[in-house]
Amino acid sequence: MKTTPTTFQTAFEEDVYKGLTSFPKYLLSKYIYDQKGDKLFQQIMAMPEYYLTNCELNILKHHKAAIAEIINTKGGFDLIELGAGDGKKTKILLQHLVDKKYDFNYLPIDISQHVLEELENSLKNEIPEVNVKIQQGTYFKTLENLAGYSNRRKVILFLGSNIGNLLHENAIEFLRNIQHAMHQDDKLFMGFDQKKDPQNILDAYNDKTGITEAFNKNLLARINKELDADFNLDNFKHWEAYDPESGTAKSYLVSKAHQKVTIKKLELEVNFDAWESIHTEISQKYDDAVVEWLAKEAGLEIETSFQDQENWYKNYIFRKKN
DSSP states (O other): OBOOOSOOSSHHHHHHHHHHTSSSEEOOGGGGOSHHHHHHHHHHHTSTTOHHHHHHHHHHHHHHHHHHHHHOOTTOEEEEEESOTTOTTHHHHHHHHHHTTOOEEEEEEESOHHHHHHHHHHHHHHOTTSOBOOEESOHHHHHHHHHTTOSSEEEEEEOTTGGGGSOHHHHHHHHHHHHHTOOTTOEEEEEEEBOOOHHHHHHHTSOTTSHHHHHHHHHHHHHHHHHTBOOOGGGEEEEEEEETTTTEEEEEEEESSOEEEEEGGGTEEEEEOTTOEEEEEEEEOBOHHHHHHHHHHTTEEEEEEEEOTTSOEEEEEEEEOO
């Protein structure tokens, strides 16, 4: 039995309720990223199977001079990064820009003030010449505020193929929001994971050591902790599927048996049939034609792109369409 709460105290409560009372069931992947989830994702990025990090590092190491030449402009520029994290990859580009004495400010945007302060402190130690101005807040609200920040050209960075967490319709909306914050001479530098051997993709999201499984199950652990639920994590199996036609990788948690879960804070009982699934994540893969289509729908056009040595990953530079 379940009764709809009259009010929800948080967006997390509301989204969990909606997801687990839908058919088919789902949970939003953004809620994996609490303190434990962040640590697990750092472990995922260090896995040999998780090729995305090394591919983008490869691109930045081998093409930093060409990238810097394209984004540099007379009068200087503001380098604005969406979701900078620890800045490991960005620091390659920042160091090159400093070495070449380019005139720029670095403005990392993140929802977490703690993450931003850690990044700022690490830059003071590693590349003290960088003029960093942290920006706490949501991407688009902060971009809106930065639209009038200065008259200098903006270069917006969005690394890690995080756009792959969005279905195409949502990705177009995301790109359109960025486009609205751009002036005519601004640039957008963004990573897109490419279509490749399906086995390589499956291995990246279903490692044998079980880190990705623990990462996805952290959703259930967080619901247990914050919403007073009784999910038995061992009763769920992590499953990855990839459709090479659409380029869509999906992650699921699959119930191993018929079971009932109680979420006390939501006054909710959730029944699972044996082998019923909860969809937790999407990771979209792309080719040039799809990226070009997404850009066109959002009012952008591809200026150029850079790829790693295996052609598994690409960073595209976009500009506003005339």
